[in-house]
Amino acid sequence: FIVLFFGQLKRVKRLDLLLKAAALVRSRGGDRIRLLVAGSAADSDMAALQRLIADENLSDIAQLHARYIPNEDLPQYLATADLAVLPYDNIYQSGVVLLAMTHGVPVLTSDIPGMLEVVDHGRTGLTFKAGDADDLAYTLLAAERGAWDLADLSAQASRYVATQHSWANCAQATIKAYR
Secondary structure, eight states: OEEEEESOOOGGGOHHHHHHHHHHHHHTTOTTOEEEEESOOTTOOHHHHHHHHHHTTOTTTEEEEOSOOOGGGHHHHHHHOSEEEEOOSOOSOOHHHHHHHHTTOOEEEEOOHHHHTTOOBTTTBEEEOTTOHHHHHHHHHHHHTTSSOHHHHHHHHHHHHHHHSOHHHHHHHHHHHHO
């Protein structure tokens, strides 16, 4: 069960929280979960993240691709993922959440306003309590064990993005704003 963390590894995006949650998942019997982390280091302390991976004994389940990912490689990362996780603390909007939803990858996001504008828990994706590694671990484990039909979530999410966030709708909203 491949969990994808994608995009710039900024501190506010809380990769550290996902790593702590992954350790909790493992301690609760979630042996199938694997982490795939892909994106440039940005303002993250890579040494601290690598220490956390080692300290939490995640080296065998976490792949860290801390580098710029070219656009032509995006489909491969998205096709690999069973679930995209965005455990952000604060963000106005995320291109990654829309990208994942567009490509049929179910998403699990923190319950912050910018994400809740797009992700409706149990309908277009899953949410957990922001900053709460235990709740993230619980939701990850439940998703891996089939508590939700992830194929249905991704289908609903794709339909939502195609209708609500289409280029035509974005253009109309921009025109309306200028008028």
